[in-house]
Amino acid sequence: MKSKEKSCENTLKVSFESLSRNESLARSLASAFMTQLDPTVSELADMKCAVSEAVTNCTVHAYKNTVGTVYMTMKAYSDRSVRIEIRDKGCGIDNIEEAMQPLFTTDPDGERSGMGFTVMENFTDGVRVISRRGKGTKVTLTKKLSSLRSDT
Amino acid sequence: MEFKSADAYFSQSRGVLKCTIRGEIDHHSAKSIREEIDKRLRDESPSELVIDMGGVTFMDSSGLGVVLGRYQKAREYGIGFSVPRTAPAVKRMFDMAGLERIIKYGEENSNTEKTERRG
């Protein structure tokens, strides 16, 4: 590889209502978008799981007791990395560091395990969270896919 | 409109309530799975709850909530609890969460009888 510059080669933006049945739809969309990069089965499974966590958090926490819009932007880069941004205009997170601790949950009654962010961190190469109380939250998941086996 | 991405099947023999979950366990599907198992526990008063997760094709942390919640319920009722089979999607989540310290679980193809644990 000559240059370290990476360029964005494709973008897909979708928005949908924060209904729980859209969690599987969001995973399927992420999976369909990633297919063009020819990921391994486990890379695909990892990203689907991370997306499921982030989208579920919009349904369960951001728009608790209401329905709002979830915005998902997917980008594929020339260096075989994928970036998926999941954004809501919900309640926001007061203390991001605390929220990202394993087992931390503000909803134990709903049988949340508090492992959502831990899953995202374990199954991707980067999780970035930006949030403002009352404004919303943006979670950016990045994954670098392994290089393609050359058939020549 | 009812959309289900996972199904729970039940059988009971000699006091052992077995629940077989197939499909995708996420926050959406977790709700009905949880409710169905809890109803059976109440109505059928089994002496043991066994959850077979060998046919699960996807699971996120919502599935951990389902399993840990049922484990708690089993303890409250004072009955046995185990997950003899876990599909790869389940096992990696259990391993990551360190569940082996709390719950007996097997691999994808292990069978019910083979649940020997280190003391």
Ligand SMILES: Nc1ncnc2c1ncn2[C@@H]1O[C@H](COP(=O)(O)OP(=O)(O)O)[C@@H](O)[C@H]1O
């Ligand atoms: N999009 C969001 N909007 C508001 N709060 C959030 C959001 N995502 C996560 N949180 C907060 O962070 C906590 C931890 O999230 P997570 O690790 O996914 O665990 P869980 O969903 O099981 O509670 C949540 O309990 C919630 O308080």
Ligand SMILES: [Mg+2]
């Ligand atoms: Mg969560």
